[in-house]
Amino acid sequence: GAVVSQHPSWVICKSGTSVKIECRSLDFQATTMFWYRQFPKQSLMLMATSNEGSKATYEQGVEKDKFLINHASLTLSTLTVTSAHPEDSSFYICSAPTLGESTDTQYFGPGTRLTVL
């Protein structure tokens, strides 16, 4: 099946710094990618939809100036957490859909665990 990678798999940073997370579709092209956030013992919550060649769309309550998304190519989307704070510590997961004849399947990256000190 299709593979989505994320880098880094984990990162620890100091409060106030910025962190960039990469999401790559390794063997297929993705015009759309999704970014989710998951806090401990909770389910995944959609943060934003990344669109190749255009601006990302953000879910209500997600600050677009804090979580910068760039979808520069058909295989790469990046999420930058700017001026990170401890409350941004979470598990960040990206996904990319593939087009199927009858339905779409989404492939998820392995996730990036962010810890802000």
Added chain:
Amino acid sequence: DAKTTQPNSMESNEEEPVHLPCNHSTISGTDYIHWYRQLPSQGPEYVIHGLTSNVNNRMASLAIAEDRKSSTLILHRATLRDAAVYYCIPIIKNYGGSQGNLIFGKGTKLSVKP
């Protein structure tokens, strides 16, 4: 969006079958029923999907009720590696494909005992 109801948790013994239920009584006629699972500290992975007929693949089977208001994911022989949170997700289909995000509920946490 169709609402789903799943048990919070279930337990199984290794090598035994597991039936994970999902109620989706508000599903529309064109929504596919997808199942994903999330192993600890990993991203979710696709398990299986179906529309009306029962479906089988190498990972699991999906039994869909005739009225489509519920479905059951069947793991024929649970292994320790199957311990995960299982999500039942209706996917809204638009013409030409959905390409939409998945809406995750709380899912069912499956524990497998050796």
